[in-house]
Amino acid sequence: MLQVPSSDFGQPVAPSAPTGEPASVPDEPARRESASPGASGARRESASPGASGARRESASPGASGARRESASPGASGARRESASRCASGARRESASRCGPHAAEVERAAGRVEDGQRLTPAEGLLLHDHADLATLGRLADLVRMRKHPEARVTYIVDRNLNPTNVCITDCGFCAFYRRPKHAESYVLSRDEIHRKMDELAALDGRQVLMQGGHHPYLKSDWWCELLADLRARYPAINLHALSAPEIDHLSRIEKRPVELVIQDLVAAGLGSVPGAGAEILVERVRQIIAPKKTSTDRWLDVHRKVHEAGLRSSATMMFAHVETGAERVEHLERLRALQDETTGFTAFACWTMQPDGVPEQSLYPERATPGTYLRVQALSRIYLDNFDNIQTSYVTQGLKMAQITLRFGCNDFGGTMMEENVVSAAGCMNLSPIEAIERQIERAGFAPRRRNSWYGIVDEREGAPSGPQSREEAATHAAARSRPQRLPA
Numbered sequence: 001m002l003q004v005p006s007s008d009f010g011q012p013v014a015p016s017a018p019t020g021e022p023a024s025v026p027d028e029p030a031r032r033e034s035a036s037p038g039a040s041g042a043r044r045e046s047a048s049p050g051a052s053g054a055r056r057e058s059a060s061p062g063a064s065g066a067r068r069e070s071a072s073p074g075a076s077g078a079r080r081e082s083a084s085r086c087a088s089g090a091r092r093e094s095a096s097r098c099g100p101h102a103a104e105v106e107r108a109a110g111r112v113e114d115g116q117r118l119t120p121a122e123g124l125l126l127h128d129h130a131d132l133a134t135l136g137r138l139a140d141l142v143r144m145r146k147h148p149e150a151r152v153t154y155i156v157d158r159n160l161n162p163t164n165v166c167i168t169d170c171g172f173c174a175f176y177r178r179p180k181h182a183e184s185y186v187l188s189r190d191e192i193h194r195k196m197d198e199l200a201a202l203d204g205r206q207v208l209m210q211g212g213h214h215p216y217l218k219s220d221w222w223c224e225l226l227a228d229l230r231a232r233y234p235a236i237n238l239h240a241l242s243a244p245e246i247d248h249l250s251r252i253e254k255r256p257v258e259l260v261i262q263d264l265v266a267a268g269l270g271s272v273p274g275a276g277a278e279i280l281v282e283r284v285r286q287i288i289a290p291k292k293t294s295t296d297r298w299l300d301v302h303r304k305v306h307e308a309g310l311r312s313s314a315t316m317m318f319a320h321v322e323t324g325a326e327r328v329e330h331l332e333r334l335r336a337l338q339d340e341t342t343g344f345t346a347f348a349c350w351t352m353q354p355d356g357v358p359e360q361s362l363y364p365e366r367a368t369p370g371t372y373l374r375v376q377a378l379s380r381i382y383l384d385n386f387d388n389i390q391t392s393y394v395t396q397g398l399k400m401a402q403i404t405l406r407f408g409c410n411d412f413g414g415t416m417m418e419e420n421v422v423s424a425a426g427c428m429n430l431s432p433i434e435a436i437e438r439q440i441e442r443a444g445f446a447p448r449r450r451n452s453w454y455g456i457v458d459e460r461e462g463a464p465s466g467p468q469s470r471e472e473a474a475t476h477a478a479a480r481s482r483p484q485r486l487p488a
Contacts, residue, residue, distance in 0.1 A: 101125065143408050151448050163186045189225075242274070246305075274314040274347075312344060388410055455467045
């Protein structure tokens, strides 16, 4: 039986509000900041300190010297005391400012403020012991350094799942069906064209295509589909086939993954999604997805994709059986590969959605918003070589996504005209373009449309800027040294 993971401080993970759009964010373990924006679109103020390093006071004052209630009950129903109080009569400071790790947290925060790279040990220290306000402040600082223009991007796209047939049997996936199951399907080409026509009518720039590990659909089937769509919809990038899917094609065809990628690129593949990473630690993968591509293989497929001249994204699904240290290890593995290839465009993370999955009884309740914000902020702080951090409004809701724009995120992701995977687990938060732009504006940013490579394609900015094709976006030295461009 799976072990129920602990929260960041050893207490059981508490369930979040069922809607995924809480009015307030439970602190974990810090005091709860007033993170949600106020009426009339007022921006949530940054938690950054004032001049001379003065610390920002807690947003939720209690009675003088009052104890903070523990988020989860201790033995015999007794409440857990907060860390040591500060001077008599003063407001209670968070454990990270007054507790036994205060000096270490302050040193690590200082390194972030000075633009220095965190070690894994420092990353874990912040994950375990920094209060939520400190993490948000540091993440917002890093975001502002990388994106001083106060702009938040998004892309007009849709999900398209050509098939739901998969033989990998992940216990956390409510979407897949085994071969010959009554609910299994493979979309007809006409149905795929209809969905693409809908996207093209909205000036869509990307289609995200993933289809699981079908035992009979090989790379020639995918190449024919990619070539057809590339010819019919040249303005729409084909963001398709995760690393585990590409690895699956390599294995069932018994040929090197480099050749599979080469064929897919020639057919029109434009970029590769970061799905299937889950947690890049073998202990975790053996529990939640023992048949899926290994950690090293996932990373190597992305390495080969970058070498072929394509960009890809990176992801993390957390809050299931992993520890805090394993979350940091996941980020470290991504950062190391990005140092090597510079091929990742962005990172996105989300909490596991346990409702309705095949092994639901073995997983904990849905994680709290505080857990999500903690990891989201840490990812922006730790992944110093990633230009973009994407929020996950589909799993967390629009209000929480808006809050993350002050916790390190600079991108709202895609409009996702269709989403089938997390929605199969009872999580559906798709929103129209107008709602996304409104949330961005209310957080104090200018919404701008982008393409798959984070080039701007918004008439409010005038002419397009940044990379406008997979060739222009290629960053790997092996791709840049090629005398000829990638196939059109």
